[in-house]
Amino acid sequence: MNILLIAGGWSSEREVSLNGAKGIHEALLRLGHTVTFFDPQHSLDGLLTVARSHDFAFINLHGSPGEDGMVQAMLASVKCPFQGSCAVGSFIALNKSVSKQVFRSHGLPTPEWEFLAKRPSEDWRPKFSYPVFIKSNTGGSSLGLCRVASEAELAETLDTLFATESELIVEPLVEGVEVTCGVLGEEALPPVLIEPADGAAFFDYDAKYRPGGAREICPAPLPEEITAQVQDFALKAHKALGLRGYSRTDFIYSPDGSLHLLEVNTLPGMTATSLLPQEAAAVGLSFDDLIARLIELGLAAE
Known part of the structure; x- marks a missing residue:
């Protein structure tokens, strides 16, 4: 088959995605497929066009785009089959x-959790005892994940995470x-x-x-x-x-x-x-x- 290997993207997990794609590419070739590599960071506008000319897409994206269902929805719109979950389940x-x-x-x-849609006020405190974990609501690979052991660390951690993340969740230590x-x-x-x-x-x-x-x-x-x-x-x-x-x-x-x-x-x-x-x-x-x-x-x- 002609397979479109989609990897890279622009999330914080880009390098993880690219590293994994190397082995997938080699495996696809060993299995006898023809492989076209596609990186959405460089040519997202061309995805639908190139997907139409392939028999299957293998997605190796992490974070967003990829795990958020966007690429899956695009592929489904041109009836290009792909591995893994559909757009809704992914999202x-x-x-x-x-x-x-x-x-x-x-x-x-x-575990219990607390959702933070924006940077809370300076007097905000977690509803859980320290230590707590504060992490990206939509990230992975343990990026955007911090262990906060005391109130003294809280403000700096929130500032650091909200500088790169739009939503966070807080969980107690388990x-x-x-x-x-x-x-x-x-x-x-x-x-x-x-x-x-x-x-x-x-x-x-x-x-x-x-x-x-x-x-x-x-x-x-x-x-x-x-x-x-x-x-x-x-x-x-x-x-x-x-x-x-x-x-x-x-x-x-x-x-x-x-x-x-x-x-x-x-x-x-x-x-x-x-x-x-x-x-x-x-x-x-x-x-x-x-x-x-x-x-x-x-x-x-x-």
């Missing part, structure tokens, strides 16, 4: 404050370890347990993308009943948001055995060593197999 999943409402309405456990679980088609994959290295307080951007920044264990060494619950919640979140194809859901697993759903990623990282490809490998799917499966699912959704 809802990217917005943390909205998706958390969906989780709650479906009985899925997610003690525990991070676990992530992918969904492929209609099945949940084996979860991954994530342990930040070097005493990092949480799984931040550096821990995610610096070699050796975190220890990722797949399948996660969790009690059998917890693994089953993680997979059940990941699949339920995927369906509650109306997603298709694949997704990856992040959790905190607390010492008391409880699970806390943080967010769902509709375009998870896709380097050969990213979390979802690790999970696919645990069930016998190579990186090339995973790419082929995502194309198959995308074509079947049309």
Whole structure:
């Protein structure tokens, strides 16, 4: 097939997107496809024209555009099939404050939150005890994420984040370890347990993308009943948001055995060593197999 590989864009996650696209490009070629690379940052106005001349689009964008559903809506308008979720599901999943409402309405456990549509007044204080996490409402890759340990850090953190982000959410600290679980088609994959290295307080951007920044264990060494619950919640979140194809859901697993759903990623990282490809490998799917499966699912959704 003639495949349009869409990556780059103009979000803060541009470099993550481009790095992942290299491996996807190579896999597509190994699978026998012809590949055209398209970066919306340079030529967004030409997307519909070039999409019409391709059999399929493989989207590897992170943040907005990409995870916000805009590119998916554009492709759908010219009937160019693509992998992953439709525009509506993508838009809802990217917005943390909205998706958390969906989780709650479906009985899925997610931490309390406070939505900030603009920089609050100087006398504003979080409704949670310190430390709290303040992060972008629509960002990913742990960019725009800060841990605030005291009131003394609050004003500077808000100023820093609102300088680049238009919306934030505040969440309380939930003690525990991070676990992530992918969904492929209609099945949940084996979860991954994530342990930040070097005493990092949480799984931040550096821990995610610096070699050796975190220890990722797949399948996660969790009690059998917890693994089953993680997979059940990941699949339920995927369906509650109306997603298709694949997704990856992040959790905190607390010492008391409880699970806390943080967010769902509709375009998870896709380097050969990213979390979802690790999970696919645990069930016998190579990186090339995973790419082929995502194309198959995308074509079947049309």
